[in-house]
Amino acid sequence: MEVLYIEDTPEDADLALRSLRKHNLVNEVKLLEDGQAALDYLFGEGEYASSGRGKIPRLMLLDLKLPKISGLEVLARMKTDDQLKHIPVVVLTSSNEDVDIKKAYALGANSYIVKPVDFQNFAEAIRQVGLYWLVLNEPPSNT
Incomplete structure (x- = not known):
């Protein structure tokens, strides 16, 4: 999988996905709508317990203001896991509060x-994010 996108606003999710696809930046995106679903997917818990961990993405787009569990909590938990901590995470949110940024x-x-x-x-910002993280950025190998 190339992108794991955690976003609870359908309009923002749709626009971002259309922008990434329009510019041929992704083939596969997994969209999840709340923080609990994101953690369940990443760690193979809850509804994903029978199938185990989901595919490890090349990039995660993460909203902060999510239902159930906040994006900051998702970020904190995934960055403590050896298999997940190297995934680049782009916080894509409406909050410009300094406390959230820090x-x-x-x-x-x-x-x-x-x-x-x-x-x-918004569409242009998504295009630039996709271009940098999925085309220009060189991630570490999975070995």
Whole structure:
């Protein structure tokens, strides 16, 4: 899998996915709508217990303001796991509060982007994120 996207706003998720696909930046995206589902998927728990851990993505796009468990809690838990801590995490959120920005970076976020309100600017931000993290960035090998 290339991208794990955790986003609870359907309009934002749809726009981001359309932008990534329009620019041929991804083939496979797993979309989850809350923090608990993200942790269950990543750790093979809850509804994913029978199938084990999900595929490890090349990139995670993570909203902070999620139902059930916050994005910051998801980030904190995944960064303590040896198999998951190297996944680049781009926080993509509406919060521009300094406390959220500092906390996200302290927990291991690789980038923090405040979602542009404008449709075109949001689509362009997603394109740039995808281009950098999925095309230009060289991740470590899985060996």
